[in-house]
Amino acid sequence: MPRRSQDERDFPVKFQRYGAVAGVAVAAALALSACGSDNNSSSSSTASSGSSSGSSASACPSGTLNAAGSTAQANAISQFTKDYQTKCTGVTVNYNANGSGAGVTAFIQKQADFAGSDYSLSTTQAGQVTTAGRCGSGKAVDIPAVAGAIAVIYNVPGVTTSLNLSAKNLAAIFDGTITTWNDAAIVKDNPGVTLPSTKIQPFYRSDTSGTSYNFSNYLNALGGFAAANKQWPGKAGQGAKGSSAVAAKVKSTSGGIGYAEYSYATQNSLTYANVSNAAGAFIKLTQDNASNFIAQAKIEQSGEDTKLAFNYQYSNASAYPNTLVTYEIACGTGNDSTALPLIKGFLNYVVSSTAQSELTGLGYVPLPSAVQTADAAVVNSLS
Amino acid sequence: MSSDTPPAVAEAQDEAPKSSAPRSALTAKAGLGDRIFGGSARGAAVFILILMAAIAGFLIYQSVNAISKDKVDFLTSFTWDPDGNTTANGDAEFGIAAIAWGTLITSALGVLIGAPIAIAIALFITQYVPRTLGTVFGYVVDLLAAVPSVVYGLWGLLVLDQHMSGVSKIIEDVLGWIPMFKTNGTYGSSIFTAGIVLAIMILPIIAAISREIYKQTPREQIEAAYALGATKWEMIRLAVMPYGRSGVTSAIILGFGRALGETIAVAMVLTSVPGLVTRILQPGGNTIAANIATAFADAFTTGRQALIASGMILFLLTLLVNYAARLVIRRSAKKAGA
Numbered sequence: 001m002p003r004r005s006q007d008e009r010d011f012p013v014k015f016q017r018y019g020a021v022a023g024v025a026v027a028a029a030l031a032l033s034a035c036g037s038d039n040n041s042s043s044s045s046t047a048s049s050g051s052s053s054g055s056s057a058s059a060c061p062s063g064t065l066n067a068a069g070s071t072a073q074a075n076a077i078s079q080f081t082k083d084y085q086t087k088c089t090g091v092t093v094n095y096n097a098n099g100s101g102a103g104v105t106a107f108i109q110k111q112a113d114f115a116g117s118d119y120s121l122s123t124t125q126a127g128q129v130t131t132a133g134r135c136g137s138g139k140a141v142d143i144p145a146v147a148g149a150i151a152v153i154y155n156v157p158g159v160t161t162s163l164n165l166s167a168k169n170l171a172a173i174f175d176g177t178i179t180t181w182n183d184a185a186i187v188k189d190n191p192g193v194t195l196p197s198t199k200i201q202p203f204y205r206s207d208t209s210g211t212s213y214n215f216s217n218y219l220n221a222l223g224g225f226a227a228a229n230k231q232w233p234g235k236a237g238q239g240a241k242g243s244s245a246v247a248a249k250v251k252s253t254s255g256g257i258g259y260a261e262y263s264y265a266t267q268n269s270l271t272y273a274n275v276s277n278a279a280g281a282f283i284k285l286t287q288d289n290a291s292n293f294i295a296q297a298k299i300e301q302s303g304e305d306t307k308l309a310f311n312y313q314y315s316n317a318s319a320y321p322n323t324l325v326t327y328e329i330a331c332g333t334g335n336d337s338t339a340l341p342l343i344k345g346f347l348n349y350v351v352s353s354t355a356q357s358e359l360t361g362l363g364y365v366p367l368p369s370a371v372q373t374a375d376a377a378v379v380n381s382l383s
Numbered sequence: 384m385s386s387d388t389p390p391a392v393a394e395a396q397d398e399a400p401k402s403s404a405p406r407s408a409l410t411a412k413a414g415l416g417d418r419i420f421g422g423s424a425r426g427a428a429v430f431i432l433i434l435m436a437a438i439a440g441f442l443i444y445q446s447v448n449a450i451s452k453d454k455v456d457f458l459t460s461f462t463w464d465p466d467g468n469t470t471a472n473g474d475a476e477f478g479i480a481a482i483a484w485g486t487l488i489t490s491a492l493g494v495l496i497g498a499p500i501a502i503a504i505a506l507f508i509t510q511y512v513p514r515t516l517g518t519v520f521g522y523v524v525d526l527l528a529a530v531p532s533v534v535y536g537l538w539g540l541l542v543l544d545q546h547m548s549g550v551s552k553i554i555e556d557v558l559g560w561i562p563m564f565k566t567n568g569t570y571g572s573s574i575f576t577a578g579i580v581l582a583i584m585i586l587p588i589i590a591a592i593s594r595e596i597y598k599q600t601p602r603e604q605i606e607a608a609y610a611l612g613a614t615k616w617e618m619i620r621l622a623v624m625p626y627g628r629s630g631v632t633s634a635i636i637l638g639f640g641r642a643l644g645e646t647i648a649v650a651m652v653l654t655s656v657p658g659l660v661t662r663i664l665q666p667g668g669n670t671i672a673a674n675i676a677t678a679f680a681d682a683f684t685t686g687r688q689a690l691i692a693s694g695m696i697l698f699l700l701t702l703l704v705n706y707a708a709r710l711v712i713r714r715s716a717k718k719a720g721a
Contacts, residue, residue, distance in 0.1 A: 199568045206655045230468060238667050
């Protein structure tokens with residue numbers, strides 16, 4: 001008995017003191033962390049607008065510009081950011097490459113000053129901009145910014161050359177009606193190539209993607225595929241999240257086929273196909289060929305909104321028809337007054353010929369000069 | 384005795400009105416320290432309750448919002464397009480059936496593959512190897528639990544998946560007459576692969592808990608079994624396994640719960656395909672948690688609310704599983720008592 005009472009006196013009393021302190025600390029930490037997580041989004045946005053305050057309308061504003069969106073234009077934007085920050089030392093540009101869909105969402109929810117997107121704003125999204133009052137009473141505008149080519153990448157055992165894949169055959173592959181690599185329709189277009197009987201495993205983007213939109217648009221125009229959609233409209237195959245996952249899956253799957261922006265094909269050293277144009281000829285994917293095709297795109301301007309519509313019927317033998325154009329999406333009017341000079345300054349640089357001429361080295365295609373001029377007019381009119 | 388009275392008690396004495404002898408901590412009147420500690424403990428408990436209620440309210444509010452916009456039946460539909468990207472008028476169409484099925488089948492596969500191995504490991508460690516070696520071995524198994532799930536995902540994607548086509552093909556050749564094991568001739572990135580990754584991930588949990596339970600088998604029962612002339616295997620079957628049954632069952636259920644909620648490893652291994660996936664060897668499949676992880680970033684308002692609704696279903700599933708586990712344990716405990 002005496003031993004027990006001593007234990008009780010020695011131990012619990014000490015414990016009680018530490019315990020009280022620890023208990024208070026834990027409760028305080030809980031309360032603090034709860035507040036912290038609640039405030040995250042608002043605090044980051046006030047910080048960004050606070051830091052951009054004091055900017056003037058001069059050629060070089062200062063402050064922080066927050067943008068998010070397309071992974072397809074991420075490499076281009078990071079190069080532009082580097083150049084622009086060297087030119088205007090007071091500016092910080094943050095571009096979060098989390099995908100076109102996510103970027104537009106962030107833009108509508110005021111977490112981003114502008115969004116990078118591989119497709120122009122859909123009517124649904126335009127409606128969401130209005131409902132959310134993102135641009136006050138104004139509308140969001142699309143500004144074509146970075147153009148590129150889509151590579152049809154594949155992994156066929158024993159085939160190291162570029163296969164000829166027509167839009168019709170590609171549509172059939174991605175709809176599941178052609179299921180083996182030695183299908184008669186593919187063999188016919190590839191004389192002299194020994195094709196294995198491996199099953200075809202098509203991979204598509206499971207997330208909403210501008211690459212999906214542009215590729216399905218091409219297949220729809222020339223191969224009778226389902227209508228263009230940022231959510232891949234094909235009937236067969238497996239979805240992977242993001243271009244890098246698609247490329248990785250194709251690379252690791254015998255018989256795999258997929259699509260991604262050109263640089264993903266070269267970075268992963270994947271072979272890519274020659275695709276057919278409106279005349280049924282097979283066109284090699286080169287930057288020049290893609291550039292020739294993009295130069296034929298029609299500028300569709302409605303108010304300040306600028307869209308590029310590819311001319312899929314253009315059948316020049318040196319024009320690669322499977323291309324994409326990515327947009328920057330900002331408010332036409334009703335931009336945040338502190339962010340406006342930054343948005344205008346940076347986007348003006350993006351659509352300038354200086355910036356566009358740099359794109360070739362990054363695997364992209366410069367915009368035709370007519371589009372650059374139209375873009376500059378839109379950017380200057382932002383308010 | 385009074386010489387080693389700790390200073391804390393001396394302080395308490397000062398506060399207490401005129402007490403002649405040092406008293407036990409248990410009977411002392413509550414001092415300031417007691418009140419602060421008691422209050423903060425009570426505050427923490429109340430805070431947790433309020434937090435839980437707030438989370439539940441938030442989940443229900445968001446889910447109801449999303450489900451009211453759903454144009455198809457939320458519980459039975461196989462499509463997942465809450466933002467109306469592919470539907471006719473941009474209508475929200477989403478249902479939980481396909482991903483809930485994917486969640487259950489991958490987790491069930493994980494348990495089917497993982498649990499027998501984990502139990503065998505636990506028996507080996509407690510019954511077959513010397514105590515010191517068993518401890519070392521136990522540490523190694525526990526280490527498996529310390530590997531982050533994203534590493535399992537990477538391993539599953541880059542290493543395991545490459546080697547799955549051979550195994551899958553053998554299974555299809557043998558069991559292909561059962562529709563579930565038929566394929567379209569392609570393998571990998573399948574529910575089966577995800578099940579194996581999950582099996583490895585839940586193995587350390589089941590093994591560790593089972594080990595602790597088997598260790599506590601009463602010595603008398605083991606010796607009684609031997610005294611009846613039992614071999615080692617018979618002893619384990621007669622004494623160790625019945626003793627650990629309820630505990631091991633709850634270990635398995637815990638592992639199942641972990642598998643249900645596992646997100647990133649599954650999301651990395653599985654490729655998504657639309658609709659219900661019943662063929663487990665063929666590529667494709669999706670789970671609730673993986674769907675949330677992959678679809679959240681580019682989801683709009685309805686999309687996010689729909690994902691929250693799916694999260695609530697996952698929460699309910701896990702609750703159900705836990706409840707089932709308690710029922711099983713209670714029943715087997717009763718049986719053991721009778």
